[in-house]
Amino acid sequence: MRGWHAVSGERQDLYLQRLAFALLVGGGAHTLVCWLILQWGFFRGGDAAFAALFLLIWGGHLALLGFAGLRFNRRLEDPSMTEPLMVWSTAALLLSVAFVEELRLAVMTFFFAILHQGVFRVRRRRVARAAASAVAGYALVLLHLQLNGALPRPVAEWSQWLLFALITLAMVLLASEISSIRLRLRERNRQLSDLLERIQDLAIRDELTGLYARRHAMELLDKACRQSRRGGFLLAVAFVDLDHFKRINDRHGHQFGDRVLVRFAELTHRYLGEKDIVARLGGEEFLLVMPVIDLAQARDSVTGLLDALRAQRFMAAPALEVTASVGLTVAGQNETPDQVMARADHLLYRAKAGGRDRVMTAGPP
Numbered sequence: 001m002r003g004w005h006a007v008s009g010e011r012q013d014l015y016l017q018r019l020a021f022a023l024l025v026g027g028g029a030h031t032l033v034c035w036l037i038l039q040w041g042f043f044r045g046g047d048a049a050f051a052a053l054f055l056l057i058w059g060g061h062l063a064l065l066g067f068a069g070l071r072f073n074r075r076l077e078d079p080s081m082t083e084p085l086m087v088w089s090t091a092a093l094l095l096s097v098a099f100v101e102e103l104r105l106a107v108m109t110f111f112f113a114i115l116h117q118g119v120f121r122v123r124r125r126r127v128a129r130a131a132a133s134a135v136a137g138y139a140l141v142l143l144h145l146q147l148n149g150a151l152p153r154p155v156a157e158w159s160q161w162l163l164f165a166l167i168t169l170a171m172v173l174l175a176s177e178i179s180s181i182r183l184r185l186r187e188r189n190r191q192l193s194d195l196l197e198r199i200q201d202l203a204i205r206d207e208l209t210g211l212y213a214r215r216h217a218m219e220l221l222d223k224a225c226r227q228s229r230r231g232g233f234l235l236a237v238a239f240v241d242l243d244h245f246k247r248i249n250d251r252h253g254h255q256f257g258d259r260v261l262v263r264f265a266e267l268t269h270r271y272l273g274e275k276d277i278v279a280r281l282g283g284e285e286f287l288l289v290m291p292v293i294d295l296a297q298a299r300d301s302v303t304g305l306l307d308a309l310r311a312q313r314f315m316a317a318p319a320l321e322v323t324a325s326v327g328l329t330v331a332g333q334n335e336t337p338d339q340v341m342a343r344a345d346h347l348l349y350r351a352k353a354g355g356r357d358r359v360m361t362a363g364p365p
């Protein structure tokens with residue numbers, strides 16, 4: 001046992017259902033078959049032995065069920081309790097076959113139902129161990145009876161045991177095959193979900209900077225505008241354009257230009273809040289969407305970011321100072337994202353026209 005495992009209510013209900021089905025239906029069928037055997041006169045000890053044995057077995061069944069019903073199963077490494085259920089059911093079977101005469105194999109066939117429980121849920125090795133225990137347990141019962149002179153037809157009994165052992169072996173081999181298919185499927189599923197995650201990432205993120213790509217940014221902006229209207233907070237929208245980027249590319253190479261773009265993206269993580277949305281709209285143009293108290297707060301954030309950008313130093317171009325121009329505004333109550341974007345774009349144009357390296361701001365009309 002370890003700590004409590006996080007098992008959802010739904011999952012716990014499923015475990016309980018499975019356990020109840022196996023113990024009540026499986027246990028009921030086992031009891032019925034043994035009762036028929038008792039009626040046909042093949043149950044050693046008669047009614048009294050039958051009653052005592054099945055009182056014990058049902059006590060065990062109900063204890064297991066109660067254990068899970070009280071949610072103690074959540075403390076187990078495997079809260080489904082598949083292995084304890086297999087061990088207990090096999091023990092109950094072996095106990096009953098010790099009392100059955102001649103029709104033991106009929107009772108032992110219940111073991112295949114127990115094995116079937118484990119094939120899809122526990123590891124191959126554990127299934128093989130359960131099978132070996134059942135075969136060995138069956139042999140021990142026969143040996144015990146034989147040594148006590150209670151096995152009148154030993155050849156027939158041991159032949160039935162051999163048959164049981166062979167069928168069990170065949171089932172274990174089948175279980176092993178099913179188990180390896182299960183493992184391969186699980187691995188394939190893992191690869192597929194990794195791939196899906198990558199595809200989703202490629203669809204929403206810009207490959208170079210890891211920032212959101214334009215299309216996804218527009219969806220986020222639309223959502224943020226609606227939330228801002230409902231939540232009563234202001235939404236600042238900024239268009240950022242790195243200055244003379246073509247010149248940087250021309251002087252220092254395209255790869256160096258890429259490094260500048262990545263550096264800017266890194267700075268946005270450091271200088272903007274967790275709730276802020278940063279996207280690369282294309283080339284050297286970025287979009288910032290920030291929930292703010294007022295335009296002044298947004299301006300402070302953007303100015304801090306531009307100062308940090310200007311202070312960056314690059315090994316390949318130590319004298320280079322990268323600057324940016326920004327058009328910054330806040331969304332009006334009934335404005336559409338397109339209207340806010342158009343204003344931010346116009347402000348950016350004015351920042352460029354005014355000599356670059358500056359933030360132009362305006363509130364909603």
Ligand SMILES: Nc1nc2c(ncn2[C@@H]2O[C@H](COP(=O)(O)OP(=O)(O)OP(=O)(O)O)[C@@H](O)[C@H]2O)c(=O)[nH]1
Pocket residue numbers: 208241242243244245246247249253254255256257258261282283284352356
């Ligand atoms: N390194 C690099 N360059 C890019 C990328 N995407 C676009 N560019 C370049 O960015 C440059 C943008 O040039 P312009 O639109 O003239 O802008 P600018 O030189 O910054 O001029 P202003 O914005 O007016 O200051 C072009 O040379 C593009 O080739 C990219 O992913 N990596």
